[in-house]
Amino acid sequence: MNQLSDRINNLATSATLAMAAKARELRAEGKDIIGLSLGEPDFNTPDFIKDAAIEAINQNYNSYTPVDGYVELKEAIINKFKRDNNLSYTLPQIVVSTGAKQSLANIASVMLNAGDEVILPCPYWVSYSDIVKLSDGIPVEVQTSIDTDFKMTADQLEAAITPKTKMIWYSSPCNPSGSVYSKEELRALADVLQKHPNIYVVSDEIYEHINFKGGHFSMAEFEDMYDRTITVNGVSKAFAMTGWRIGYIGAPDWIARACNKMQGQITSGANCIAQRAVITALEAEPSSIKYMVDEFKERRKLILNLLSEIEGFKTNEPEGAFYVFPNVSSYFGKTIKGKTINNASDFSLFLLEEALVATVTGEAFGNPDCIRISYAASQEEIKEAIKRIKTALS
Ligand code: PMP
Numbered sequence: 001m002n003q004l005s006d007r008i009n010n011l012a013t014s015a016t017l018a019m020a021a022k023a024r025e026l027r028a029e030g031k032d033i034i035g036l037s038l039g040e041p042d043f044n045t046p047d048f049i050k051d052a053a054i055e056a057i058n059q060n061y062n063s064y065t066p067v068d069g070y071v072e073l074k075e076a077i078i079n080k081f082k083r084d085n086n087l088s089y090t091l092p093q094i095v096v097s098t099g100a101k102q103s104l105a106n107i108a109s110v111m112l113n114a115g116d117e118v119i120l121p122c123p124y125w126v127s128y129s130d131i132v133k134l135s136d137g138i139p140v141e142v143q144t145s146i147d148t149d150f151k152m153t154a155d156q157l158e159a160a161i162t163p164k165t166k167m168i169w170y171s172s173p174c175n176p177s178g179s180v181y182s183k184e185e186l187r188a189l190a191d192v193l194q195k196h197p198n199i200y201v202v203s204d205e206i207y208e209h210i211n212f213k214g215g216h217f218s219m220a221e222f223e224d225m226y227d228r229t230i231t232v233n234g235v236s237k238a239f240a241m242t243g244w245r246i247g248y249i250g251a252p253d254w255i256a257r258a259c260n261k262m263q264g265q266i267t268s269g270a271n272c273i274a275q276r277a278v279i280t281a282l283e284a285e286p287s288s289i290k291y292m293v294d295e296f297k298e299r300r301k302l303i304l305n306l307l308s309e310i311e312g313f314k315t316n317e318p319e320g321a322f323y324v325f326p327n328v329s330s331y332f333g334k335t336i337k338g339k340t341i342n343n344a345s346d347f348s349l350f351l352l353e354e355a356l357v358a359t360v361t362g363e364a365f366g367n368p369d370c371i372r373i374s375y376a377a378s379q380e381e382i383k384e385a386i387k388r389i390k391t392a393l394s
């Protein structure tokens, strides 16, 4: 008999991590899989950050850190928010966590009571809905489409709000669509929220620097939204530090204090060496990572060109992050190589088995017509992957 809790039994496995594990497994069996499933920069962490970590080890940084992060790191985060986002936070408003994923889990557990609704514009990042459910919240999906560049409009937001709405969570640049909300678009959403003063916003800005158009805007920059916006960020993407596991929030101090309390009972805080290294990362000018952003931009151009040659892939032009999110629904109902494709999951599985290319089904992001392809891979891998996809489908 299954003795596990309902909580874990009802939790979905992270689709991104599951696909990455599946690709690893197939590779171990000798299959030549190209992994375009995981959203993880393929660059090495820059040397100046690695050097800071080595120095921290040699300086004997080995004890528990303050639960919410070293003061020097929180100061670096405050300066970063000021420099890059025009946001003013004080020390008690910052909490450093074991990745932005934990920041989000902290927020859910300190903000949600059973039955509270969280509006998630679709497509949303894969873990939002299950993190919300883990805290007994109810994800409320708002469907968007390629025609609005996968962004939620003010009218859609208004229509989704109920007396139970507690929060809205979105990422900009968006994982998986790459869409970036402009200042005007965010203002329109904020105007709706003016009528609903008890709704809080999670603005996940982890792809902030991977923005090809420029013009990143934070919801908390609006004076009337500052007191009810939690700004989430981290170093995984911009600094190629996924495995170092550092994320952070800037939030109203009562929310930050609650996250600190939560973290004090479940992790005691983030890794000390990684925290020291992140001080150096955040003190560096964003120009120090421009070479990676430039390369992602080149790859975006490449993959969009290559995909445009495949019939049935309808794709928006992502403005940030490192994903394309093509609508592949024109393949649904077709049988290719003896395999019937009924939905995006079938399609993604077909690509894995027949093209040996790992992608992620859009269903995991709340959009069942699309698949997500990560272009955080070399140009050679991208060319080979799209060639294989084209051949498998033709
Ligand atoms: N938010 C978004 C939108 C993401 O894509 C990711 C991917 N890792 C995270 C949060 C979590 O990042 P991490 O835990 O690595 O800081």
Ligand code: GLU
Pocket (backbone or CB within 6 Å): 014, 016, 017, 037, 038, 039, 040, 101, 126, 127, 175
């Ligand atoms: N955020 C990345 C992705 O969406 C990494 C995987 C994860 O953290 O789930 O693929």
